[in-house]
Amino acid sequence: MIVVAILGIAASLAARMYSRGVRGESAPKFARTMMATLLDARHQALTLGRPTQVTLTGSTTIMSVASAAYDPVSKTFLTQSTVTLPSTMRLCTAVSGVANLGSSVTPTCPLSGSETVCFWPNGRADINVDGSTCKTTNPSTSSGGTIYLATYAGDKNYRIWIWGLTGMIKMTDQW
Numbered sequence: 001m002i003v004v005a006i007l008g009i010a011a012s013l014a015a016r017m018y019s020r021g022v023r024g025e026s027a028p029k030f031a032r033t034m035m036a037t038l039l040d041a042r043h044q045a046l047t048l049g050r051p052t053q054v055t056l057t058g059s060t061t062i063m064s065v066a067s068a069a070y071d072p073v074s075k076t077f078l079t080q081s082t083v084t085l086p087s088t089m090r091l092c093t094a095v096s097g098v099a100n101l102g103s104s105v106t107p108t109c110p111l112s113g114s115e116t117v118c119f120w121p122n123g124r125a126d127i128n129v130d131g132s133t134c135k136t137t138n139p140s141t142s143s144g145g146t147i148y149l150a151t152y153a154g155d156k157n158y159r160i161w162i163w164g165l166t167g168m169i170k171m172t173d174q175w
């Protein structure tokens with residue numbers, strides 16, 4: 001009986017760990033690409049010691065995500081990569097400041113205009129909901145933000161949290 005109980009506990013822990021690993025796999029390719037782009041921008045800011053920004057652009061015809069790193073020589077942000085959203089996904093209005101993990105929010109979909117996610121060499125992150133370019137100096141405070149993605153069918157919603165103090169990123173498959 002003791003062996004069976006131990007095996008039951010081990011199996012339940014293994015199933016729980018497996019479901020955590022698979023959770024990211026259920027997200028569509030673009031949601032994972034978006035998260036990878038944000039992680040790459042954060043990594044660039046930390047390793048290169050330069051501000052990096054990710055611009056989220058929405059319109060009725062095309063939605064895209066562009067990553068750019070600050071070049072101190074030209075004193076401009078140079079585009080590193082651009083990803084276009086597939087026709088099945090849409091960006092929604094981002095929120096400056098990180099919402100509580102358990103909170104429910106109904107953002108405006110689709111995003112119209114542009115919003116900018118800023119990562120700095122000191123590890124901080126912010127979202128400029130007005131689409132303005134990121135500052136080129138490290139801020140002393142940051143509020144982070146939340147990015148929302150949804151399918152046009154309305155069957156899947158994704159939330160990407162960016163913590164202001166550390167720039168850490170987490171994605172869940174619900175609002």
